[in-house]
Amino acid sequence: MANRRQYRETGQSPEKRFRVEALRSLPALNSDYRDTAKVVVHKYLRLRFDGTLYCVPPRYVGCKLIVKADSCSVTIYDKHHEIVRYARCCSGDRLSALSDSRKELPARRAAADRSAAQQRLVVLLGPTAEEYLRRLRTPARAA
Numbered sequence: 001m002a003n004r005r006q007y008r009e010t011g012q013s014p015e016k017r018f019r020v021e022a023l024r025s026l027p028a029l030n031s032d033y034r035d036t037a038k039v040v041v042h043k044y045l046r047l048r049f050d051g052t053l054y055c056v057p058p059r060y061v062g063c064k065l066i067v068k069a070d071s072c073s074v075t076i077y078d079k080h081h082e083i084v085r086y087a088r089c090c091s092g093d094r095l096s097a098l099s100d101s102r103k104e105l106p107a108r109r110a111a112a113d114r115s116a117a118q119q120r121l122v123v124l125l126g127p128t129a130e131e132y133l134r135r136l137r138t139p140a141r142a143a
Contacts, residue, residue, distance in 0.1 A: 034068040
Protein backbone atom coordinates (compact mmCIF):
# COMPACT_ATOMS: atom_id res chain seq x y z
CA MET A 1 0.00 0.00 0.00
CA ALA A 2 2.79 2.45 0.90
CA ASN A 3 4.48 1.89 -2.46
CA ARG A 4 1.41 3.18 -4.31
CA ARG A 5 0.90 6.34 -2.25
CA GLN A 6 2.27 9.62 -3.73
CA TYR A 7 4.77 11.31 -1.43
CA ARG A 8 4.84 15.06 -0.91
CA GLU A 9 8.68 15.42 -1.08
CA THR A 10 9.11 13.67 -4.42
CA GLY A 11 5.66 14.04 -5.96
CA GLN A 12 5.82 10.39 -6.98
CA SER A 13 4.96 7.01 -5.55
CA PRO A 14 7.90 4.71 -4.72
CA GLU A 15 6.53 2.20 -7.19
CA LYS A 16 6.98 4.68 -10.07
CA ARG A 17 10.12 6.39 -8.74
CA PHE A 18 12.10 3.18 -8.30
CA ARG A 19 11.25 1.43 -11.56
CA VAL A 20 14.17 -0.64 -12.82
CA GLU A 21 14.53 1.45 -15.98
CA ALA A 22 14.65 4.68 -13.90
CA LEU A 23 17.52 3.53 -11.69
CA ARG A 24 21.13 4.41 -12.54
CA SER A 25 24.19 2.40 -11.59
CA LEU A 26 26.42 3.64 -8.79
CA PRO A 27 29.70 5.31 -9.73
CA ALA A 28 32.80 3.13 -9.57
CA LEU A 29 34.57 3.29 -6.24
CA ASN A 30 38.27 3.89 -5.94
CA SER A 31 39.64 0.69 -4.46
CA ASP A 32 42.99 2.24 -3.52
CA TYR A 33 42.73 2.39 0.26
CA ARG A 34 46.38 3.29 0.96
CA ASP A 35 47.55 6.40 2.82
CA THR A 36 48.56 8.92 0.15
CA ALA A 37 50.78 12.00 0.35
CA LYS A 38 52.54 14.34 -2.07
CA VAL A 39 56.15 14.97 -1.10
CA VAL A 40 59.18 16.82 -2.49
CA VAL A 41 62.52 15.07 -2.97
CA HIS A 42 65.35 17.03 -1.35
CA LYS A 43 68.87 17.41 -2.71
CA TYR A 44 70.08 14.51 -0.56
CA LEU A 45 67.95 12.10 -2.67
CA ARG A 46 65.53 11.60 0.19
CA LEU A 47 61.94 12.28 1.03
CA ARG A 48 60.26 12.04 4.41
CA PHE A 49 57.06 10.11 4.89
CA ASP A 50 55.57 9.17 8.24
CA GLY A 51 58.79 9.97 10.12
CA THR A 52 61.00 7.82 7.91
CA LEU A 53 63.40 8.91 5.17
CA TYR A 54 63.17 7.08 1.85
CA CYS A 55 65.74 7.33 -0.98
CA VAL A 56 64.87 7.86 -4.63
CA PRO A 57 67.01 8.07 -7.79
CA PRO A 58 68.82 11.41 -8.37
CA ARG A 59 66.72 12.38 -11.39
CA TYR A 60 63.80 13.09 -9.01
CA VAL A 61 65.56 15.75 -6.90
CA GLY A 62 63.24 18.75 -6.59
CA CYS A 63 60.25 16.84 -7.98
CA LYS A 64 56.92 16.31 -6.27
CA LEU A 65 56.22 12.61 -5.97
CA ILE A 66 53.28 10.63 -4.67
CA VAL A 67 53.80 8.24 -1.76
CA LYS A 68 51.22 5.52 -1.10
CA ALA A 69 51.51 3.30 1.95
CA ASP A 70 49.63 0.42 3.49
CA SER A 71 50.49 -1.56 6.63
CA CYS A 72 53.31 -3.49 4.91
CA SER A 73 54.82 -1.36 2.16
CA VAL A 74 55.55 2.17 0.95
CA THR A 75 55.44 2.80 -2.80
CA ILE A 76 56.74 5.98 -4.43
CA TYR A 77 55.25 7.13 -7.74
CA ASP A 78 56.00 9.78 -10.34
CA LYS A 79 52.43 10.48 -11.40
CA HIS A 80 51.26 6.93 -12.24
CA HIS A 81 54.70 5.37 -12.79
CA GLU A 82 56.04 3.34 -9.86
CA ILE A 83 59.60 4.35 -8.98
CA VAL A 84 60.45 2.23 -5.95
CA ARG A 85 58.81 0.14 -3.23
CA TYR A 86 60.02 -0.36 0.35
CA ALA A 87 58.90 -2.40 3.31
CA ARG A 88 57.12 -0.01 5.67
CA CYS A 89 59.12 1.09 8.69
CA CYS A 90 57.05 2.41 11.58
CA SER A 91 59.85 3.11 14.07
CA GLY A 92 60.51 6.65 12.76
CA ASP A 93 63.79 8.48 12.03
CA ARG A 94 65.06 5.57 10.00
CA LEU A 95 66.53 5.60 6.51
CA SER A 96 65.42 3.18 3.82
CA ALA A 97 68.15 3.27 1.20
CA LEU A 98 67.92 2.61 -2.49
CA SER A 99 71.12 0.77 -3.40
CA ASP A 100 71.17 1.77 -7.09
CA SER A 101 70.42 5.47 -6.58
CA ARG A 102 74.04 6.49 -6.03
CA LYS A 103 75.17 4.89 -9.30
CA GLU A 104 73.52 7.70 -11.30
CA LEU A 105 75.28 10.49 -9.40
CA PRO A 106 78.62 10.69 -11.26
CA ALA A 107 76.90 11.02 -14.64
CA ARG A 108 74.49 13.64 -13.34
CA ARG A 109 77.22 15.55 -11.49
CA ALA A 110 79.30 15.94 -14.67
CA ALA A 111 76.30 17.39 -16.51
CA ALA A 112 75.60 19.78 -13.65
CA ASP A 113 79.15 21.15 -13.53
CA ARG A 114 78.39 23.75 -16.16
CA SER A 115 75.35 25.99 -16.11
CA ALA A 116 73.04 26.28 -19.11
CA ALA A 117 74.58 29.65 -20.03
CA GLN A 118 78.08 28.17 -19.98
CA GLN A 119 76.98 25.27 -22.13
CA ARG A 120 75.51 27.65 -24.74
CA LEU A 121 78.75 29.65 -24.76
CA VAL A 122 80.87 26.53 -25.28
CA VAL A 123 78.65 25.49 -28.20
CA LEU A 124 79.10 28.93 -29.77
CA LEU A 125 82.90 28.76 -29.36
CA GLY A 126 83.09 25.37 -31.03
CA PRO A 127 84.77 22.00 -30.45
CA THR A 128 88.22 23.50 -29.77
CA ALA A 129 86.90 25.40 -26.75
CA GLU A 130 85.08 22.31 -25.51
CA GLU A 131 88.27 20.24 -25.75
CA TYR A 132 90.23 22.97 -23.92
CA LEU A 133 87.68 23.05 -21.06
CA ARG A 134 87.60 19.26 -20.85
CA ARG A 135 91.40 19.19 -20.46
CA LEU A 136 91.23 21.85 -17.75
CA ARG A 137 88.89 19.63 -15.72
CA THR A 138 91.20 16.61 -15.82
CA PRO A 139 94.04 16.73 -13.30
CA ALA A 140 97.57 17.10 -14.68
CA ARG A 141 99.72 14.01 -14.26
CA ALA A 142 103.34 14.26 -13.25
CA ALA A 143 105.70 12.88 -15.89
